[in-house]
Amino acid sequence: MSDRPPLDLRALADIEAPEVVHEALRRFRRKILTRYVWILLAAVIAVVVILWARTPTTLAERTDQASRAIEAHPVWQAHGATVALDRVASLGDGRLGFHFVVIGRGVTLRMSGQVASEDVGWANQYVEIQRPTQGYPTLTIIVGEQRSSFTLGPGSGVTQAVWSL
């Protein structure tokens, strides 16, 4: 290798450097802020998705998961069918959800003030009604061409606390 000393380049480092540190710090803060905004946004979206996924949507879910509910077990029998009331829940907006367990073939349930109904699996029927402003709703059990109606008032076996849910 050569013994000649290297050229001295130190003078080439003596230059006017621009002020970049201040701008770099500003960019860094903005970068961090942007990153946190995205993380926060992702967390919010995740929470919203989880809450949305856990929010009951079907009548059955809304009735079974409602916090204001009463377990009541009156039983009606008509035309060979047995219908038992399992649960009544307040669904909000002045509506009530009824969960019936039905034993029998081709049984349809109708209630006065009915807004919606839903059959879930074997023997489970749900009915949503508008809370009656006066009097008591009626439950009609339909089996083929035959039907029988029952008023859910005092003496029907339905606890009257249901109407103040």
Added chain:
Amino acid sequence: MFRAHQQAVFAYFLRVVGNRQDAEELTQETFVRACGAAVRFRGDAKVSTWLFGIARRVLLEAVRAGLFERRAEFDEQTPARADDPDERMDLERALASLGAGDREVLVMVDMLGFEPIEVAGIVGVSPETFRVRLHRARARLREAYGR
């Protein structure tokens, strides 16, 4: 701390990439990354070694992105402040005429005063390999300088 190294980092980029605007941008990017990496800096190396490690990664990424494939241009906008302007200008021209690899090696050792072994660590080669690279770069500079 950063301000103390600002000039050296800028000089490194300027001499390697050859134009002021790119050098300024790369210097800024280096300090942005250094801000983020500062919390992980354990102090087991000199700040300058750590900072130039970051600067070199910034440069390599820029090279991979194809930003600096051209040879460095002699930047007359940013002359070195020197006692003998003509001689310094010749030296700058000679340095700018070399390949980027040679320029980087010479800038770090002969301009910024890093020890060859430190630069070998930053560049990621063995000290022996680096010494050979440095020797060749010095020879080429001397040839380009013509004195």
